[in-house]
Amino acid sequence: MTVELNHTIVPARDPQASAQFLADILGLRVDPPLAHFTPVRLANQVSLDYDQSDDFEPHHYAFMLGDQEFDAALARIQHGGITHYGDPACRDSGQIYRSKHIEGRRGTYFRDPDGHLMELLTRGATGS
Template identity: 45%
Template sequence: MSVHLNHTIVPARDRDETAAFLVDLLGLEPAPVYGPFRVVSLGNDVSLDVVQAGESIPAQHYAFLVSEEEFDQIWGRIKERGLAYWADPFHREPGRINTNDGGRGLYWSDPNGHNLEIITVPYGGF
């Protein structure tokens, strides 16, 4: 049996705002409610289940593998909305993208301080 990630829980101060932010920037379908979650479905049958978690949210990192075209679209939406972005996970290279492993990547933050990343080539170039 091969093991696949099915879903992960994303804690949020505002479940609906966070799900809408992800859906909007990543260009995804609206996130339906399932129990206490807003389910943000990704293209590889994995979902981010956004849950209301109160004010104290530990920052997490979520990386998304996207096509070159999707990268341009997402980067465009980030710039249109005036969001800060960085070429590195420590936010030391503002307003830049990286070209690691022959692809492109960038980082930005969601409303909860989660570090989001898009890359066009997986780490190691695989």
């Protein structure tokens, strides 16, 4: 049997709004509620299950996208007036990064409504 990540819990003050925010950027849909969770399912069937919480530390979530999906998501970020950064410390505003280690890999960071650091990145030439 292989080991795969099935889901992870994303704490949010307003789970529906936060799930919709991410789904809109990634071009996905928010799944129907599952118990008290608001799920967003990714292409590899991993689910981000948004759960209501008022007290949490922000987390980092990274999403691998194809080049076209990255360009579309970045356009939605820019069109939505969402600040994005070329570095995880959020200093290089309005930038994307290009990997020094993986040829062709691009990425960017942005914060969701709850302060979670979201990262979008492409596979690059090696496909990993």
